[in-house]
Amino acid sequence: MATVVMEGLSKTYRGGVDAVSGVDLEIRDGELIVIVGPSGCGKSTLLRMVAGLESITAGSLLIDGQKVNRLEPAERDIAMVFQNYALYPHMTVFDNLAYGLKNRGESRSEIRRKVRAAAESLELSELLKRKPSELSGGQRQRVAMGRAIVRQPKLFLFDEPLSNLDAKLRVSMRLEIKRLQRELGTTSLYVTHDQVEAMTLADRLVAMNGGRVEQVGTPMELYREPATLFVAGFIGSPAMNILPGTVRDRAVWFGDVGFSQLDRPDGETVSIGIRPEHFILRPIGASPLGGTVELVEHLGSDVFVHVDVLREREMHRLVVRLRDGNIPEEGTGIGVDLEPGKLRLFDADGAAIAPPGRR
């Protein structure tokens, strides 16, 4: 149980490479925060800085109001689950779970009690005498989790813990992590590049890019109202469609198609973002925007229709998500329309422009 405060947290490697720059973040007690971003965005570095495995170049890190910048990892009372589990190969599951407690000098009976309890909650009781090499991937993952919870730390850190599992196990372990975290109420920081994990697990989501925090908010806030073009493109699958637009006569235009009112100077270039599910397909000619169906992907519950639109001598690919209804055939012409009020606008720097009517 703890709160974590990051104030201008930065990491500069020798040679001047900024891995993390000026991260401000406040994590409330019992919250599960997911940090998401492309590889190399600094999310793992940030996590390792919190863990104490990576030194902090500037800024401060407070756990429960106490500055821990210079504390050793063990002194921060934090547990971490590693991507490759990092189980001690020569120790049994019991010893793996008990090692941290032993190092703290807890009594044998206390250790046995805590390990039993942790094993119980993760269904590891039958496996306590086995070695990691005798376990399946999912079981190893559970041991790694057990090693974290057995110490009852202030803070859990997860470094892409599910990326070594197959798809099916990933789903069940994701639910398991969520359940455990709710049950224990331990403040957690979870790093992943997997959108589904990020969206489903997070109380609040932190989107990072290039060592900076792009946006912090609930998953749906990030999905519905991305603060930057990067977040718009990164969150959601398939990604938000981005079209180039220009401002003319207080409206946004994509070629000769007017999109939305916008009170900006003429000639300014903006990006128009539209989620795939916010398109409506019409018969050709029934909409000012038209194109050719290039590809239809059937995913069972969804159908993704890829439409090529030619505007100003450039081809633009739109992805339209359909539930059911009329599925167009590949190679035919089609009209594309928008659900009103659903598009997002971004200025030339990638920052979101508040939509008209919401100031």
Add this chain to the structure above:
Amino acid sequence: MIERRPVLTFLTHTVLIFGVLAICFPLWMALVASTHDGSRLSQDPLPLWFGDQGLATYTKLMTEGAAGAGTASVGRMLLNSAIMAVGITAGKIAISLTAAYAIVFFRFPFRMISFWLIFVTLMLPVEVRILPTFDVAADMLKPVRSLWDVIAGDALFSQWLGYEVRLEIPRLSLLNSYPGLILPLIASATATFLFRQVFLTIPDSLVEAAKMDGAGPWRFFRDILLPMSRTNIAALTIILFIYGWNQYVWPLVVTTDADYTTVVMGIQRMVNSGEALPVWHEIMGTAVLALLPPVIVVLAMQKLFVKGLTEQEK
């Protein structure tokens, strides 16, 4: 490819049996020869089966010693060899483990230079540096004394303190002692290199997990690193024990006292006994005795070695 033709089976077995005979026959001869008396061995043909002098020969060897080998008994020689070999093995493994630990897991100035300095000593086995090593073994503080002389320490300090001082650096000799037999052979670049390679395969996350679990450098070494490299330690123990046991040149140089004669030196001395004829049944008996400890070590360690190989670790 598996061939199942009787002719080939016969051929392979013939080759293998011939190989086994070629290796075992000399050992057999040594064993047989040690059970006959000296006069029988000088007659033609050589005996191929045991004689009745075995007990007498071995009792004499273990208690009194062989003719022409100085005064020490073979029992004493075996003890000396064992102390030397165990000392060298334990020392080499302890030093190599800690050196490799420092080089792989710690960041300190001149880390890579230290590693390469250790590595180039591979080119300096004891036979190459035997003169300087002997010089230092005979007078351990000689380098210090030389340095003191070079900087003219006495004059320097007399001037600085204002009155006459003379530093008498004592002689500290390792000749005719167990440390003298062991210390010059105690560092091993090969073993350091081997442990370094083993440690490099240990993933960073394991080190970090141990850190998060509150294991300091010493605990990590003892609880994680040592158990994880125990099969390598077993393999090295075999190799290094035999290396130490078979040492010949250095013990010959550093010991003159018969009390420190090792068994390998002893056999050599028995064969080249000067004027007297070599007493072959005693020499063969000593050779058989000298064979036993390495065989015991191999058999004992083999179990752990095989266990380490079959027990899959990831």
